[in-house]
Amino acid sequence: MSFTTSTALASKLPQAKDLSHLFVPTFRIHQKSPFKAVMGTPTLDMINMAGGVPHPSTFPLEQVQATVRAPSHAAPGRTGTLSLERTQTNGSTESLNELLQYNDGRGMASYCRFLRQFTEQAHAPPYADWDVVASCGNTDSIAKAVSLFCQQGDHIIVEQYSFPGALSNLVFAKVKPVPVAMDIEGVDPVALDSLCSSWTGATPLRAIYVIPTGQNPTGATMSLARRKALYAVAQKHDLVIIEDDPYYFLQLGPMPETQDTTATDMNKLSLVPSLLSLDTDGRVIRLDSFSKILAPNLRCGWITAPAYIQDRMQILNESTILQPSGLTQGVISRLLNDTWGIEGWIEHLNALRAAYAARRNLFVTLARKHLAGLATFTVPTAGMFLWMRVDLGDAATDATAMPRLLDAMKKGGVMMAPDMPFRVANAAAAAAPERYLRAAFALAETDMFEPALERLARAIASIRGSELQDTQSVACAEPIETTAPAPIAVNSST
Numbered sequence: 001m002s003f004t005t006s007t008a009l010a011s012k013l014p015q016a017k018d019l020s021h022l023f024v025p026t027f028r029i030h031q032k033s034p035f036k037a038v039m040g041t042p043t044l045d046m047i048n049m050a051g052g053v054p055h056p057s058t059f060p061l062e063q064v065q066a067t068v069r070a071p072s073h074a075a076p077g078r079t080g081t082l083s084l085e086r087t088q089t090n091g092s093t094e095s096l097n098e099l100l101q102y103n104d105g106r107g108m109a110s111y112c113r114f115l116r117q118f119t120e121q122a123h124a125p126p127y128a129d130w131d132v133v134a135s136c137g138n139t140d141s142i143a144k145a146v147s148l149f150c151q152q153g154d155h156i157i158v159e160q161y162s163f164p165g166a167l168s169n170l171v172f173a174k175v176k177p178v179p180v181a182m183d184i185e186g187v188d189p190v191a192l193d194s195l196c197s198s199w200t201g202a203t204p205l206r207a208i209y210v211i212p213t214g215q216n217p218t219g220a221t222m223s224l225a226r227r228k229a230l231y232a233v234a235q236k237h238d239l240v241i242i243e244d245d246p247y248y249f250l251q252l253g254p255m256p257e258t259q260d261t262t263a264t265d266m267n268k269l270s271l272v273p274s275l276l277s278l279d280t281d282g283r284v285i286r287l288d289s290f291s292k293i294l295a296p297n298l299r300c301g302w303i304t305a306p307a308y309i310q311d312r313m314q315i316l317n318e319s320t321i322l323q324p325s326g327l328t329q330g331v332i333s334r335l336l337n338d339t340w341g342i343e344g345w346i347e348h349l350n351a352l353r354a355a356y357a358a359r360r361n362l363f364v365t366l367a368r369k370h371l372a373g374l375a376t377f378t379v380p381t382a383g384m385f386l387w388m389r390v391d392l393g394d395a396a397t398d399a400t401a402m403p404r405l406l407d408a409m410k411k412g413g414v415m416m417a418p419d420m421p422f423r424v425a426n427a428a429a430a431a432a433p434e435r436y437l438r439a440a441f442a443l444a445e446t447d448m449f450e451p452a453l454e455r456l457a458r459a460i461a462s463i464r465g466s467e468l469q470d471t472q473s474v475a476c477a478e479p480i481e482t483t484a485p486a487p488i489a490v491n492s493s494t
Helices: 034-039 109-123 138-149 164-173 189-197 224-236 307-318 326-339 341-370 393-397 401-412 427-431 446-464
Strands: 063-069 079-085 130-135 155-159 176-180 207-210 240-244 284-289 301-306 375-377 385-390 435-440
Touching (some): 063 326, 109 130, 109 301, 109 341, 130 307, 138 207, 138 284, 138 301, 155 164, 155 189, 176 189, 189 224, 301 307, 326 341, 341 446, 393 446, 401 435
Parallel strands (some): 155 176, 155 207, 207 240
Antiparallel strands (some): 130 301, 375 385
16 A cells, blocks of 8 residues: 555635535534634734733653554564653654643644645545544544434434444434445445435435445445445435444455465555545544554544535534544654654554455354354455355244344353344344344454354354354364353454
């Protein structure tokens, strides 16, 4: 993966279309915070006594310093030092006094500056007036994006299996999810067009929420052709697309045919273009997060959208989180702007992709070995998940089969996520006999992959009422003990 800066000048690109007619009434008129509307912006020659702002001399942090490893995981001995000083600007990054002080809902300037540069190189949005706003990660961003276009009682289109955090957001907002059918590439655009064309709800459908790359939970990744087809349907029916894409930079490529599972050169493996990169109208709100590509509890990400939408995002930030932690933004800014630079950042992303591709390759190889005849799956080309259709045999139509399987897995010492929390309820889904498990191959140590799959195979066989044959290659496994062994968590909380 490598990027080149777009040669197209922003002045030659069109402006985003005005889709403010899709906003809920609250956001159709741009409103500043009441305090800022009255006070305005102070100038440098003013004695500012308006705000409840602490004096920076009271901040106890004099310096923040961290040892940072080299961006390539293959060079563990290479390290560098990252530091933030109290009063002086740190390379491209603000001083600690600035990072620790109140700021507006857009995010720290150096943090957003890097993300604008990276977004331009990675996606080159094809309209001029886009911008980025700092976020606390995608779960918070989803809630804010949905609130712009949906209010209580409205409906939003979602994939038939979706991220539980997003579904929980909809429950709290009292917005009803409308599932659209999926296949191995994610959302089926024909089904989406049919759904929109036949919609008879009391309020119109205004938005669709999708995870187009390494989809959670199915692992599906939309091809470029599929993304173009989805975008065309969104244009036809005037939908905003909320592009939740935390796994975009974890595109792993196809499973190699040889046993050399670490041979893929990620520098030569191009990324499928994002929906943002196709967005000639400005109807995509793209959500990115550092959770999967730096660390989850940094709680930082960014939103990319037209400037007039970002004005509303700023208001939403200032009425909730204000902005992500300035200290965290400062650490990320210093790391990406100065310590690594954008070349080091891309090297880090490629190293991540190689590491997860090797994990994927090993896990899939072992799943083929141990789950033949017990489960089927499509090899994921991005993300962290293997989505497996479990063959429960004659027990498939038994409503108790899946709970019994989960209990057998628990007793056998392995955890994987069942399909229920991801499934968007409707009559067709409730009646379907298919049952799925999501295995996350990101966290468990690789030497635990084989025992995890052996334990899963025994659990499935116990529900089917069948004995594992020698061809299932579990003779080397430890026998199931009377008391459950320590569980192997091939799972994720998200």
